[in-house]
Amino acid sequence: MVSRLFCGRIEIDVSNMKYLAHSDYYFSYVSGPHYDDLDKNDKISPWNLLFHIETELSGPHNPDATSKLYPAFYFPVSKTESTVIGFTRFIQMTILPAYHQQSHWNLTIQKDHWYSYLGNTSYCQDVTVKNALTDEPLVEAVFHDVNVDFETRQPSKLPEKWFREISSDQLTRSKPPQGFKQPIRPEKSYSFTTTVTSSCSDSNQHQNMAIYLKNCWDAGSAAACSNQLSQFNTDLAYYNLKQVSFLYQGEVVIGDILQVACWEHPSKSKMLCFAMTKGSEVVGQCQMEFYPNSPSMLKSNHVKAKL
Template identity: 25%
Template structure:
């Protein structure tokens, strides 16, 4: 990954060179599904893309945040509470081996204890925006895990007057009986530097579990999660999962939008993370 600051210093621009090993299995039917040419060499999996966003966000901390606050010694850390990614149909045509993904990362809404990173995603093959993402970060005390305020200098310098706080979805209001469920165990490779399960890992758990559900023909619309292109992903943190935890992934179709799958990850009776994934599907099946 190569990074640079925009001329006005408000954006970190990260460039990822894509190689064949970044891509999963091929999808020759993709052009029929979403009306654009497909990439025979496969596609970047959504959880891999989330890791790219994470690396860009980490690289942006120093120039976009610490530049205004300086070093902090107040026993604080920050975690991702909510993350949303949307892929345009042309994402799947533009992103191919030996091209590059270009992510412009910048701060949006800055509140008292949370802030939002926004991302505009482009490809080296086109200057069009092919994806967008937003990530809510919450600042907390390392010991108590309770929210604490960002430094005054950050709020004063970066809060934008008149900018509304983005709406974050709450816990699922309706949770029907799961259409399918399976268990996973948090492994050593699933945790991040804070010893917590990474959000990209939760998405992988969900999509792997959904692939098993597809083979059992439990969904009415989504018939191939391995190859069906993803339109939108939303991931909401609820509790922490640590190495060795046994988790249950429950899933069902959204009652008003069958091409959207809902996932609840649980540890026993505790809700850990909820995920929604909306797919591009064939019009004939809508």
């Protein structure tokens, strides 16, 4: 976690969630697990963890009450209100061992967020997730977003206000993360098909970025359970995730049919690679690395029966 001093502090409670606004560009968000957060291994699933972080990145959900309190985080998507919005290009979440070593049933988590990089048309936001009661770090994440004109879908210059108001010592990155190099997809890689539904879409009318991650997770679990992988033989929920990286390359909307290819990295143990396509267009790439010797998958002899 990065500790700094900021002028001003606001506290508000929204539906049992606590926001601590240290400034317009750095604040914390505290909550417990939500309904349906936990997977079959009683852990907050990776995509639900991403939902928690997204809630923080966008600020509280009452725009009338919070748009003035959190101007840097509240992006109205109506064309009549604003024609510019931040679209995520790349995310990376690093899951620390402590995340897998405690119960998630009543885990109170705190997300500390700050702007860490400002470019011409893009910016980075860093997040640290920790146990709110013990202060123990659990997850580190970085988001690389691009300021995009809502109508033209072209990059747009960042507001000058951000450069004036975000302190220089808060910018902990000299450049945005560059993503990853994806190995060549084997000819016989496992292919998973899914359709974008209305429940998967967000207020921008396209599939929410956390659902992209869920699609890949489902593809990996299906490949493992059908014996298509050499190092994974059951649902991914029973393996301890170490790091996930996702490169967003295209938008998908309700009704789109997606193909998600899954294969094992040829030179990195316990790493899965994914390519998501819509027709001939690649709309996303993902890599997931898992800790070796995940004991949780060995707890039951009836794991597959629970799927």
